[in-house]
Amino acid sequence: MLMSDPRTPFRLLAPVLGAVLAASACGGGGSSQTLPTIAPTTAIPASTTTVASTTTVVEVPTTEAVSVDTVPATTVPATTTLGVATTTTINGWTGAVHPLTGLPATDGTSGRPALVVKVGNNDSRSLPHVGLEAADVVYEAHIENGVTRFLAVYHSEVPLRVGPVRSARSSDIDLIGNLDRPTFAYWGSNEGVGNEVEAAVDQGTFVGMTTTGDGQHFFFRAEGRAETPYDGMVDSAAMAVASTGSPPDPIFAFGPLPASAIPIRGLRWEAPRRIIDWVWSHGAARWARYHQGVPLLDDLGVQLAADNVLVLFVDYRRSAADFMSPQALSTGSGDGWLLRDGTATGVTWSRPFAADRWMLTDDDTGAEVFLRPGRTWVALARLSEAEILDPDQVAQLTG
Known part of the structure; x- marks a missing residue:
């Protein structure tokens, strides 16, 4: 049975979010440097396949102001969020909308810059993901060894924590170049990619926050997850509060359904060591994500889902900074x-x-094609890697 999203967000007041993790961090992505270890605040995912729905309006409660001395940022439940994002369209709405989702900004738009977090997806040790469902946009691109990794973009809503945080790749730099100098959180990198990131920071493309430089006190290792480097987390809400800059402009156009759209049940993106499926859920009116043939659940046991799935066929080249890593070429043009x-x-x-x-x-x-207002996942696939699912394939996934 498909249900509404059980993770009703709460307002997190600035005094709480201003609390920072005291830590002394050093070392790059995948290293074993000493960082704070925080006990998890949520249970291991249940074996449910609930898909978060965006078709109903949910009343959003607020919290009272609390002292950072009594509730430090590291002990607030992981479902707490910064900002209250509208999760549905409102007929006749003529007010402000969130720039990255096109959804009504009933409490006004955020003046913060976007926050981008590099999120691991290497194998089962990366599971469950924390905070990914709250992202306005999620990019998924090839990395080495035939697997993929996420780049999650937050603005209308920022969860308290996001993870597992992993190291940067060359592809990331151009992908977030249209977000008007966002904050980019990542768990180190190799020397070559690090030099590319530093050059982009110097050029004003984004503000870098990592475990080996500015913002290292926002990163920690979560108790109860897989071994290092799959346990790295970021105190994303506190990082967002500390970020300075301007909000992003829209990066997609939102509007009506294209006249040429054809009904489908689902789509498969098959990478060398990764099978990714998106199946349309009529009950939730969203695309439900499957990973290696099973529902991809977050840390609360809710299946990850999207309002739009944009498959962009792009070229890849070997990164000049890391010969082991493919680099997505996200400028130019192509099919999708x-x-x-x-x-x-x-x-x-x-x-x-x-x-x-x-x-x-x-x-x-x-003619110009528009996205549906809502959250969008973007797959940066190679040509011929994606196919439309037939009814039998969908039935195998959904049971």
């Missing part, structure tokens, strides 16, 4: 598919420069 509202539309994507927003046009008519 937009999944929204239980349909698929063939699109042509274009983005001449890293600072430009994504432009989508119908690959038959040339």
